[in-house]
Amino acid sequence: xxxxxxLELELxxxxxxxxxxxxxxxxxxxxxxxxxxPVPVRPIAIRRPEPSWSVLPIAAIVTIMVAAxxxxxxxxxxxxxxxxxxxxxxxxxxxxxxxxDSNDPAQVNDWMRRQAGIELNIPEHTSACITGxxxxxxxGERIAAVTxxxxxxxxxxxVARGGQSAHTGHxxxxxxxxxxxxxxATSNLERSDAACLLCHTAL
Amino acid sequence: xxIESDRELVAxxxxxxxxxxRELFESYKDKVYSIALRYSGDRAVAMDIAQDTFLKLxxxxxxxxxxxxxxxxxxxxVVNSCLDHKRKYWRLMPLADEILASLRSSGDSLAExxxxxxxxxxxxxxxxLAPDLRIAIIxxxxxxxxxxxxxxxxxxxxxxxxxxxxxxxxxxxxxLAHLAGRNGGENA
Numbered sequence: 001x002x003x004x005x006x007l008e009l010e011l012x013x014x015x016x017x018x019x020x021x022x023x024x025x026x027x028x029x030x031x032x033x034x035x036x037x038p039v040p041v042r043p044i045a046i047r048r049p050e051p052s053w054s055v056l057p058i059a060a061i062v063t064i065m066v067a068a069x070x071x072x073x074x075x076x077x078x079x080x081x082x083x084x085x086x087x088x089x090x091x092x093x094x095x096x097x098x099x100x101d102s103n104d105p106a107q108v109n110d111w112m113r114r115q116a117g118i119e120l121n122i123p124e125h126t127s128a129c130i131t132g133x134x135x136x137x138x139x140g141e142r143i144a145a146v147t148x149x150x151x152x153x154x155x156x157x158x159v160a161r162g163g164q165s166a167h168t169g170h171x172x173x174x175x176x177x178x179x180x181x182x183x184x185a186t187s188n189l190e191r192s193d194a195a196c197l198l199c200h201t202a203l
Numbered sequence: 204x205x206i207e208s209d210r211e212l213v214a215x216x217x218x219x220x221x222x223x224x225r226e227l228f229e230s231y232k233d234k235v236y237s238i239a240l241r242y243s244g245d246r247a248v249a250m251d252i253a254q255d256t257f258l259k260l261x262x263x264x265x266x267x268x269x270x271x272x273x274x275x276x277x278x279x280x281v282v283n284s285c286l287d288h289k290r291k292y293w294r295l296m297p298l299a300d301e302i303l304a305s306l307r308s309s310g311d312s313l314a315e316x317x318x319x320x321x322x323x324x325x326x327x328x329x330x331x332l333a334p335d336l337r338i339a340i341i342x343x344x345x346x347x348x349x350x351x352x353x354x355x356x357x358x359x360x361x362x363x364x365x366x367x368x369x370x371x372x373x374x375x376x377x378x379l380a381h382l383a384g385r386n387g388g389e390n391a
Contacts (some may be wrong), residue, residue, distance in 0.1 A: 014325045015344040020236035024250060025228060028257050054262075094335050096286050097279040097358040099263065101270055111266060132358065137255070137287050189311060 016053070057079040084143070084158050085174040087136070088185035091145055092156045098132025099145065108133050108146060116142040118159050118180065121199070128198040148198055154187040209273040216264045226262055232257075235281045235349065241341045242285040244330045252288050256281045271355060278346070278356040282338055328378040336371040339364055 100111045105122040108130055112120050116135045128148040136143040137160070144159040160181045173192070174183040186195040212230070215223035232253070239252035259280050267276055329337060335357075342353045350368075354361040 007372060007379070010321075010325055011329075011340065011344040011375070014322055015241045015329065015341060017233060017237040018240055020253065021250065023245075024232060024236065024253055025225070027250065027254050030229070031254055078254055095358065096283050097356060098280060099259075099283065100266060109370060115263060116267075131376040134283060134317070135259075191349075 003098045006193075015115055032067060041045040062156040076093060084183040085158055085185075087138070088141070088156050088158045088174075089145075090093075091136075091158065092154060092185040092187060095147060095156070096134060098143070099134040101132050103130045105130065112144045112146075112159075119178070120144060120146065120159060122146070123201075126198055127201065130198075145197070150186075150194045150197050152188075153194055153197070154190060156185050157195070157198060158183045213264065213267055213273055216261075217267070223319075227260075227343075228257060231277055233278065237345050238278070238281050238341055239285060241329070241345045242337060243288065244326060248288065252281070252284045255288075256284045259284065275352070278342070278348075282342075283354060285333055285338060323369075324336050324379065325375075328375050332371055332374060333380070334369050336374070338373075339367040340371045343368060 039050055096120050099116075100108065102108055102111070105124055105126055109120045112118050112133060112135075122130070129148045130146060130148045133144070133146045141160055144157075146157045146159075148155055148157070162179065162181065173195075174181070176182070184192075184195040184198075186192045188194070212223055212227050216227055235256050236249060236253045240249035240254070243249050243252060243274075256277075260277060267273065329340060332340065334376060339353060339357070342348045342356060348356070350361045350364045353364045357364065
């Protein structure tokens with residue numbers, strides 16, 4: 001077995017820093033054209049080809065197929081393909097670093113509204129202690145993640161726009177309200193309802 | 204205008220000075236790309252992660268309040284982008300690719316070929332680490348961060364960092380054990 005020193009030397013050599021490719025900045029500038037990024041964006045000229053009558057039937061068929069598939073997925077409640085409940089458990093078990101460190105509900109609400117377009121409405125006098133917030137990007141969706149503590153218990157709340165049908169289970173919960181999907185996960189399965197104290201004054 | 208520190212640079216970005224964004228990018232592009240590449244093991248994926256990180260950085264820089272250092276903040280952004288990134292595809296037989304590439308290079312000595320194989324196997328072993336262990340290893344060896352600095356980036360204790368690095372080292376030693384035996388034979 002390689003001893004620790006050899007391994008560390010090998011790792012330092014193999015994982016050494018590298019220079020970023022020159023085209024990275026152009027990629028970012030071009031991508032910023034579709035976001036609210038403040039980077040000055042060079043307008044991209046898009047040449048639109050003249051429509052050809054021969055492709056119209058094919059386009060119509062494809063459009064109908066896509067619409068049918070979308071409708072089928074929505075009716076099955078799998079529009080995003082994201083299991084919010086499972087993701088909440090994953091966030092709780094292996095929390096990623098927060099992007100916004102504040103224990104002020106108003107600031108967290110405001111930050112999340114601006115970053116993810118999601119309304120949290122955590123009350124000003126919550127009995128939970130917020131420890132951080134971040135935005136998870138999955139499958140093109142922005143999901144709000146708020147980590148907090150209730151007593152000695154760690155908890156995570158995830159909120160996404162739209163979503164699946166309501167469901168509750170032991171030690172974790174998922175529900176829908178006001179056009180948003182919610183899921184909470186808690187570290188204490190015996191007192192999982194304590195996670196609700198983020199937004200409720202009593203259980 | 205010469206921008207002398209991150210603080211001034213960030214303040215300039217927060218005021219919306221467009222040149223400052225480019226300056227900030229130039230200051231941190233190699234760090235961000237290095238972490239993304241070492242985490243993903245794939246140049247195309249690393250470009251995606253780096254792009255996501257900078258877009259996130261530019262769009263949220265007004266929220267940076269200086270509670271932690273700017274460097275810590277940008278490390279957090281790239282770590283989150285790495286952890287959020289769903290691997291689009293698995294490279295098929297990455298080791299074979301690397302080894303064949305090295306063999307195709309005419310004039311390579313046996314020692315160079317063996318070195319290339321060792322490199323490929325080390326990278327493969329790192330790629331197979333669990334995400335939380337891999338990111339700790341990369342912050343340690345790619346960026347040279349201390350345990351305390353890694354702890355601040357990952358939002359955990361230094362003890363947790365030590366534990367993750369220890370577990371990662373043991374896993375890597377286990378996976379690379381056969382190479383040590385072979386290298387030892389060559390040296391004898």
